[in-house]
Amino acid sequence: MAVRSGALVRRRQLARILRGLRQKAGMTIEDAAPKLDFSPSKLSRIENAHQGVDVHAVRTMMDVFGVGGDRWNAILDLTREASGKGWWRAYGLDDQGYVPLEAEASGVREYTVNYLPGLLQTADYARALFESSMHVGSRAVRENDVEVRMIRQDRLRDPENPLTLTAVIEESALRRVIGGPDVMCAQLAQVWEAAALETVTIQVLPPDACAHPSVTGAFIVLSFDGLGEPDIGYVEHPMGAVHIEKAEDVARGRVVFDRLRALALDPAESAALIERVAMEL
Structure with a gap:
């Protein structure tokens, strides 16, 4: 764990x-x-x-x-x-990336556009995503990274040290078939099941939401309740990733995220939509 x-x-x-x-x-x-x-x-x-x-x-x-x-x-x-040394060291990761920060976080607020959040992905979906995104490294390296992603998910069900995930997902990410229909169907089933966890809140942003504060891309805000650490923003892009620590920038990210939640379907409506999209595959 x-x-x-x-x-x-x-x-x-x-x-x-x-x-x-x-x-x-x-x-x-x-x-x-x-x-x-x-x-x-x-x-x-x-x-x-x-x-x-x-x-x-x-x-x-x-x-x-x-x-x-x-x-x-x-x-x-x-x-x-x-x-x-954190558990991720055994998988070849250092202390400077995203995983060490998430490992200490109490909460993750994540907005995704083109794919589903890593904390909700099945191994097959993550593997297909890595392969389609020109993931650097051998097959063994990809499998290593898939395993890291699966380990991260344990905390969503950890009674002693839970991680809360609040995710706003573009509807297009639900409908983008990654890994083929069978992989995608299993993936949507896992998202639907995760939505029932006390630690997980999922809201889908429909296409008729039109222009909104984050049309430019996905982002994450990490919180560290009980540790006295300020929130940290995280943004991935095709050329790498960046941690955002400037207080006013992170505060802006929280405001944008709250606005996205207000525009998205509520959790019950989102779960119904996820189930419906899965049945259409």
Whole structure:
């Protein structure tokens, strides 16, 4: 089961705490770095989560910054968590992509246009999608990526660490046959079944919605309730992907998503449409 073990998000939390401790101690990076036997650039990388740090260095930092009491053990525990390896490492993924962020997220808001959300895909549909999109790598690499996608879905049914998915799906994505009629029929059946989960809300945006705030493309907003991390936006495009962290940009994404939900069919109407499209195949 895909448990929370996202080193990237934990590292971001730790970086923010360490930066705050330095500032509270009244030190600049240039003041603190020599006391820690760091270069200013190294300390800056640590405080911006661009470089990891071990418990020994964090102990020294807390000594220099005058930290004690109950916070000491909590910060060291967080340091150990930030140094841990996420489950995705076994599949050849590093900590800089989308999967580590989603692994620590509490909620996903996703708008899709041309295909169904990865968290709802069957293995056959995902495989066909990878093959049709000029997915880079061998068949073994594709199968590896399909397995990663299946593991991600475990959290939708995880009673201890659930992930909530709120998806707005263009109706055209339901009708685009990927992998052939049998694969698509099974895929729509899985989406319909997932819509009944407490953690999943699916709304279909019909073609008569006309122009709307996101006609330019799909996007995701990740939330991290309980971790103190701000929401993060994520957009994939043919040449790669980008994380969006600027607060006003992410806020705009949330507003656009809410508008899309208002234009879409409600969950019950959406489930009925999904079932109807499946029967037409």
